[in-house]
Amino acid sequence: QKEVEQDPGPLSVPEGAIVSLNCTYSNSAFQYFMWYRQYSRKGPELLMYTYSSGNKEDGRFTAQVDKSSKYISLFIRDSQPSDSATYLCAMSAYNFNKFYFGSGTKLNVKP
């Protein structure tokens, strides 16, 4: 079983839709959860960072962590064509500098 599972998509939505991207994980020691956005031919860019459980909001983006279910989500409200990219989830354990990545979900927002 992989440490982190992520639906590869692709996910295609119309502009303005609410997008939900998800990852599941198996290691209960994970405390830090990240979402990266990767545009074509670019490196991953840190989008959201969450420590432990709960929600974190930044503009149109909301990151949600449910440690009891070992499940994390990224919600994008009012999606824009510029949000079209691959979204990677990543996580690490407390005081441990090793990161585990999902395989990425490719999102296409149609104008």
Next chain:
Amino acid sequence: EAGVAQSPRYKIIEKRQSVAFWCNPISGHATLYWYQQILGQGPKLLIQFQNNGVVDDSQLPKDRFSAERLKGVDSTLKIQPAKLEDSAVYLCASSQMRGGVSGNTIYFGEGSWLTVV
């Protein structure tokens, strides 16, 4: 604050040739990573340095890949001889472990895109 710098951005070589990639991490970041990312997949860790020591190189194909981080700052990743399956983007990343709520985050460079023909 300057980000992670990588070069070259793009490289095309023939199989059995050699190639080297360079990385300069974010200033003050003690941990440096090299990842391989094949199209449609997540990053796969090749090697992790803490200062200039190797922490994890368990997935580095040591018969053809080598990496060094002299003086605990810049790093180079070399492939010799290259195979067709090495075609991928090589991502350098760095992190500064703080622990607690400030926690750990990892920052990537733009990547070095390798095509082996």
